[in-house]
Amino acid sequence: MIDINLINGIALAFEGDAVYAMYIRRHLIFQGMTKPNKLHQTATKYVSARAQADLISLMLEENILTEKELEIYKRGRNTNSHTKAKNADMVTYRMSTGFEAILGYLHMTEEIERLEELITWCINAVEG
Numbered sequence: 754m755i756d757i758n759l760i761n762g763i764a765l766a767f768e769g770d771a772v773y774a775m776y777i778r779r780h781l782i783f784q785g786m787t788k789p790n791k792l793h794q795t796a797t798k799y800v801s802a803r804a805q806a807d808l809i810s811l812m813l814e815e816n817i818l819t820e821k822e823l824e825i826y827k828r829g830r831n832t833n834s835h836t837k838a839k840n841a842d843m844v845t846y847r848m849s850t851g852f853e854a855i856l857g858y859l860h861m862t863e864e865i866e867r868l869e870e871l872i873t874w875c876i877n878a879v880e881g
Contacts, residue, residue: 757858760858760861761828762829762851762854763829763832763854765829765853765854765855766832766853768856768857769854769856769857769858769860772857772868773799773800776869776872777799777800777876778796781795801840801849802841802845805848806841806845806852808878809852810848811878812871812874817874822859825851825854827851828854829853829854830847830854832850856871856872
């Protein structure tokens with residue numbers, strides 16, 4: 754068994770990216786969207802690096818993260834990924850990686866209630 758606290762930030766972000774995208778896709782479908790182009794176009798308002806960087810900035814500003822979540826964010830943000838961001842500058846990309854790392858960590862530690870609380874907060878922030 755792997756200690757989740759020792760998993761690097763990029764691996765946590767890899768998990769978090771998939772989990773967040775799944776929740777957002779489900780949310781949009783439950784909103785009545787069924788056309789692939791519309792789903793994809795709308796989903797980017799939530800899941801793009803820019804959107805995620807904006808969300809994590811707001812979370813930090815509103816101080817809604819626990820100390821552990823903040824630690825995981827910094828681990829994800831500061832990990833050297835050896836890849837280039839496609840549609841974002843490096844700061845935005847790293848912030849979004851930290852955001853995804855939090856969600857990956859919560860999912861891997863099975864803190865589903867907290868995971869869903871943060872995702873709901875994000876949806877409300879984007880749609881607000």
